[in-house]
Amino acid sequence: xxxxxxxxxxxxxxxxxxxxxxxxxxxxxxxxxxxxxxxxxxxxxxxxxxxxxxxxxxxxxxxxxxxxxxxxxxxxxxxxxxxxxxxxxxxxxxxxxxxxxxxxxxxxxxxxxxxxxxxxxxxxxxxxxxxxxxxxxxxxxxxxxxxxxxxxxxxxxxxxxxxxxxxxxxxxxxxxxxxxxxxxxxxxxxxxxxxxxxxxxxxxxxxxxxxxxxxxxxxxxxxxxxxxxxxxxxxxxxxxxxxxxxxxxxxxxxxxxxxxxxxxxxxxxxxxxxxxxxxxxxxxxxxxxxxxxxxxxxxxxxxxxxxxxxxxxxxxxxxxxxxxxxxxxxxxxxxxxx
Amino acid sequence: xxxxxxxxxxxxxxxxxxxxxxxxxxxxxxxxxxxxxxxxxxxxxxxxxxxxxxxxxxxxxxxxxxxxxxxxxxxxxxxxxxxxxxxxxxxxxxxxxxxxxxxxxxxxxxxxxxxxxxxxxxxxxxxxxxxxxxxxxxxxxxxxxxxxxxxxxxxxxxxxxxxxxxxxxxxxxxxxxxxxxxxxxxxxxxxxxxxxxxxxxxxxxxxxxxxxxxxxxxxxxxxxxxxxxxxxxxxxxxxxxxxxxxxxxxxxxxxxxxxxxxxxxxxxxxxxxxxxxxxxxxxxxxxxxxxxxxxxxxxxxxxxxxxxxxxxxxxxxxxxxxxxxxxxxxxxxxxxxx
DNA sequence: GATATTAGGTTAAACGTTTACGTAAATGTA
DNA sequence: TACATTTACGTAAACGTTTAACCTAATATC
Numbered sequence: 001x002x003x004x005x006x007x008x009x010x011x012x013x014x015x016x017x018x019x020x021x022x023x024x025x026x027x028x029x030x031x032x033x034x035x036x037x038x039x040x041x042x043x044x045x046x047x048x049x050x051x052x053x054x055x056x057x058x059x060x061x062x063x064x065x066x067x068x069x070x071x072x073x074x075x076x077x078x079x080x081x082x083x084x085x086x087x088x089x090x091x092x093x094x095x096x097x098x099x100x101x102x103x104x105x106x107x108x109x110x111x112x113x114x115x116x117x118x119x120x121x122x123x124x125x126x127x128x129x130x131x132x133x134x135x136x137x138x139x140x141x142x143x144x145x146x147x148x149x150x151x152x153x154x155x156x157x158x159x160x161x162x163x164x165x166x167x168x169x170x171x172x173x174x175x176x177x178x179x180x181x182x183x184x185x186x187x188x189x190x191x192x193x194x195x196x197x198x199x200x201x202x203x204x205x206x207x208x209x210x211x212x213x214x215x216x217x218x219x220x221x222x223x224x225x226x227x228x229x230x231x232x233x234x235x236x237x238x239x240x241x242x243x244x245x246x247x248x249x250x251x252x253x254x255x256x257x258x259x260x261x262x263x264x265x266x267x268x269x270x271x272x273x274x275x276x277x278x279x280x281x282x283x284x285x286x287x288x289x290x291x292x293x294x295x296x297x298x299x300x301x302x303x304x305x306x307x308x309x310x311x312x313x314x315x316x317x318x319x320x321x322x323x324x325x326x327x328x329x330x331x332x333x334x335x336x337x338x
Numbered sequence: 339x340x341x342x343x344x345x346x347x348x349x350x351x352x353x354x355x356x357x358x359x360x361x362x363x364x365x366x367x368x369x370x371x372x373x374x375x376x377x378x379x380x381x382x383x384x385x386x387x388x389x390x391x392x393x394x395x396x397x398x399x400x401x402x403x404x405x406x407x408x409x410x411x412x413x414x415x416x417x418x419x420x421x422x423x424x425x426x427x428x429x430x431x432x433x434x435x436x437x438x439x440x441x442x443x444x445x446x447x448x449x450x451x452x453x454x455x456x457x458x459x460x461x462x463x464x465x466x467x468x469x470x471x472x473x474x475x476x477x478x479x480x481x482x483x484x485x486x487x488x489x490x491x492x493x494x495x496x497x498x499x500x501x502x503x504x505x506x507x508x509x510x511x512x513x514x515x516x517x518x519x520x521x522x523x524x525x526x527x528x529x530x531x532x533x534x535x536x537x538x539x540x541x542x543x544x545x546x547x548x549x550x551x552x553x554x555x556x557x558x559x560x561x562x563x564x565x566x567x568x569x570x571x572x573x574x575x576x577x578x579x580x581x582x583x584x585x586x587x588x589x590x591x592x593x594x595x596x597x598x599x600x601x602x603x604x605x606x607x608x609x610x611x612x613x614x615x616x617x618x619x620x621x622x623x624x625x626x627x628x629x630x631x632x633x634x635x636x637x638x639x640x641x642x643x644x645x646x647x648x649x650x651x652x653x654x655x656x657x658x659x660x661x662x663x664x665x666x667x668x669x670x671x672x673x674x675x676x
Numbered sequence: 677g678a679t680a681t682t683a684g685g686t687t688a689a690a691c692g693t694t695t696a697c698g699t700a701a702a703t704g705t706a
Numbered sequence: 707t708a709c710a711t712t713t714a715c716g717t718a719a720a721c722g723t724t725t726a727a728c729c730t731a732a733t734a735t736c
Contacts, residue, residue: 003722014686019724027684044474049451050397051722053388055691061431061452071413071616082434086441091431091448093399096420103424110429113387114399136382223620252620259622278409282561282590284597284622341692352716357694365714389692393721 002043011039022047053115061091062305063111067099067124070221070249072277073294077122077144080298088306090117099124105133112137118305120144125190126151140308144301145292146190147317154308156301156318158292160191163322164198164246165205167272167290170324171242172206175333176270179203180243181215182229182250191221195246195274213237218250226250230257234269242270242330252283255329266331276325285328293320340381349377360385391453399429400643401449405437405462408559408587410615411632415460415482418636426644428455437462443471450475456643458482463528464489478646482639483630484528492646494639494656496630498529501660502536503543505582505610505628508662510544513671514580514608517541519553520567520588529559533584533612551575556588564588568595572607579607580668586611590621593667604669614663623666631658 004022008015013032020027021036028036039045053059064081066074078094085092093116095107108130111119118140121130126148134141134153143155171179181199184192200210214237216229226245230253234240245251251273258265265271265285273280276291300318308315326332342360346353351370358365359374366374377383391397402419404412416432423430431454433445446468449457456478459468464486472479472491481493509517519537522530538548552575554567564583568591572578583589589611596603603609603623611618614629638656646653664670 001722005722015723016687016725017685020685023724025725029684032684046447046475047451048453048722049448050388050391050453051691052724053691054392054693054722055724057691059388059452072409075409075413078432079434082432086433086444089448091433091452093429094416094420094432095424095429096417106424109384110387110427112384114397114429115386115388137384223616249620256620256622256624278561279617279620282587282594282617282620284594286594339692343692353693354695354717355715358715361694363695367714370714386692389721390694391721392692392723393694395721 001048002045003048004045007036007039007043007045010043011035057115059115059117060089061093061114061116062118062120062302062309063093063095063107063114063116064120064122065095065097065104065107065111065124066122067097068220069123070247070275070277072248072279073123073275076277076294077298077301080295080300081120081302083295084299084302084306088302090302090306097124101127101129104130108133108137112139117309118142120301120305122146123190125188140305142301142305142308144297152315154304154315154317156297156304156320158297158320158322160194161198161201163274163290163292164195164244165202166198166322166324167244167274168199168202169206170288171244171270171272171330172202172208174242174270174330176242177208178237178240178242179208179214180233180237180240182226182233182243182245182254183215183217184221184246185219186217191246199244214240218246221247221250223249223253223256226253227257228253230254231261234258234261234263240269242272244272244274246274248273248275248277248279248283248287248289251287251289251329252279255283255285255287266329270330272330280325280327283329288327288330289325291323291325293322296320339386340383341386342383345374345377345381345383348381349373395453396455397453398427399431399452399454400456400458400640400647401431401433401445401452401454402458402460403433403435403442403445403449403462404460405435405442406558407461408585408613408615410586410617411461411613414615414632415636415639418633418638419458419640421633422637422640422644426640428640428644435462439465439467442468446471446475450477455647456480458639458643460484461528463526478643480639480643480646482635490653492642492653492655494635494642494658496635496658496660498532499536499539501612501628501630502533502582502584503540504536504660504662505612506537506540507544508626509580509582509608509610509668510540510546512580512608512668515546516575516578516580517546517552518571518575518578518581520564520571520581520583520592521553521555522559522584523557524555529584537582552578556584559585559588561587561591561594564591565595566591568592569599572596572599572601580610581607582610582612584612586613586615586618586621586625586627589625589627589667590617593621593623593625604667608668610668618663618665621667626665626668627663629661629663631660634658 008018097104122144147155218225273287273289280287280289346356435442460482485493556563611625611627618625618627
């Protein structure tokens with residue numbers, strides 16, 4: 001492997017000068033610059049980021065940890081992240097942790113060993129163990145689509161409560177009163193509880209009763225989860241006319257179940273999803289859904305992280321806007337608005 | 339940041355001994371081992387992989403480059419990759435290149451600068467520029483779902499020709515004779531041409547004519563691509579009874595188009611996909627498709643790469659099995675087989 | 677003409693490890 | 707007892723950079 005030393009030799013100068021030329025600093029004549037560049041070119045020199053990192057104490061690398069969330073969410077996040085890491089000359093190390101604590105801890109430890117400049121922690125519940133470790137290693141961290149009350153680590157999220165509220169509100173505005181909920185795990189403080197509470201709040205605000213039997217709790221936001229919850233929900237509550245599923249995958253599962261049960265969507269029952277991933281377009285009928293700006297969330301998270309890496313110490317919280325995307329899975333009976 | 343030196347000081351020994359203890363080598367007494375471990379623990383020492391890499395010349399990191407292929411394919415590949423990198427204590431740097439040459443070259447250069455131990459190059463056409471660079475830097479590389487005739491770099495793939503052949507053969511066995519093809523880009527030597535040729539070969543073998551007007555060429559294997567190709571294809575050829583789309587996303591687009599055109603799937607037209615990503619389950623009717631073992635492809639690729647990194651120089655090619663997954667989008671009229 | 681400044685370099689230390697080599701003490705062997 | 711071997715360390719070099727500190731000659735300033 002060819003080093004700065006060999007370049008210096010060939011250019012008949014010192015390694016310090018070579019370093020300066022290569023880093024566009026000053027302190028050399030045009031003549032030596034040319035000699036150095038020529039020598040580097042001829043030798044096919046490529047700088048060694050490891051050696052460089054060793055002394056500047058920056059790796060220009062960030063780490064991203066994902067639990068086992070939906071493929072499409074992961075993809076959108078990652079694309080948003082790469083959009084800005086690319087522009088800022090950062091590399092990204094990704095780890096899937098499948099929400100397993102040992103795997104998560106190992107991932108964090110490895111990221112620290114490799115001296116990443118910052119970490120994006122996505123979508124997973126933040127346990128005390130994680131938090132303690134993150135605080136101990138003391139490198140910039142931002143939470144993406146999660147947060148922790150116990151720390152001042154900044155986050156990028158949508159407001160899950162408000163988003164669920166708006167989704168249900170949209171159904172109510174379209175004259176639905178018997179609205180079922182296919183929820184996340186009721187122990188999940190991030191994507192579980194807030195959406196359940198948003199659902200309840202929307203009903204209450206409209207003066208509708210909150211009926212526990214209209215709520216089914218899922219576990220992993222998956223297609224199959226949504227499918228079986230839907231069957232169960234509708235079999236036991238034939239009077240439901242709309243259901244809000246807290247992920248697009250669940251909503252797609254519900255649609256497939258409906259097809260199999262001979263239920264017309266949206267003729268008999270309207271279904272609303274959450275996320276606005278690609279799946280909502282592929283489903284038939286196409287899913288009306290509550291959109292999170294996933295890609296933007298990814299890019300905002302890195303922007304924030306890079307700011308922190310560059311030294312800005314003030315810590316912001318970013319709450320991005322959500323919106324309802326109307327497609328074909330909800331019957332529109334909205335009389336009051338345009 | 340706390341170093342081996344400080345640990346040595348606190349344990350009243352030398353840095354060499356500390357290093358030996360921490361790396362489980364021998365050459366120290368039980369007593370000093372305890373002292374060192376205790377000191378390290380108390381100081382919260384965590385080793386610095388950068389400094390380590392500097393001298394051992396290994397980073398335990400690999401790079402993976404993705405073009406802009408389907409989110410679900412990317413996800414499956416990455417999961418397969420992580421399954422085995424995790425077990426082997428490697429980290430993975432991922433770069434999305436969106437098939438842009440400058441971005442690709444920059445990604446490769448960065449990976450080399452950061453001295454990754456190996457590279458997995460996925461799904462993209464291998465240009466001479468890429469190949470030259472890969473050969474120049476001389477680190478282990480494996481191609482995943484792509485290959486190059488011009489080099490001996492090993493690859494992990496399915497046989498696209500045979501897979502497409504089998505898909506079309508399946509349609510023929512189910513008594514379809516007028517079979518349309520929604521193909522990839524006819525300039526794409528990886529996922530384009532071989533699948534087109536497989537389609538043609540299956541027809542020929544069955545004594546069916548190859549009719550150019552039954553073939554539509556897409557560009558990016560996307561949902562919208564499949565949707566508009568299908569509309570076009572069926573409008574101009576009402577006698578078609580089955581269509582093979584060379585990606586699940588395209589096939590889903592075709593299904594959606596069919597719904598909008600009032601065509602019953604599979605009653606009037608059967609549709610077959612390719613990939614067996616999650617989308618094929620979500621589509622309605624669920625897609626009968628040609629399955630690639632995506633996750634396994636990812637894990638086999640890293641296994642091979644790690645073998646090469648560890649020093650095995652013989653280069654294997656891995657061609658994994660494909661299969662037809664029967665769901666509901668193809669009308670079964672198979673009289674001859676069970 | 678004397679001094680200060682600048683341009684254009686060089687030398688060497690530093691980053692945090694691993695490891696080859698040296699050596700003194702402990703242990704084994706004849 | 708004498709010698710050989712092994713154990714348990716310590717010292718220092720090395721990895722490939724960046725950069726502070728230093729140097730010299732040329733130019734500018736008065």
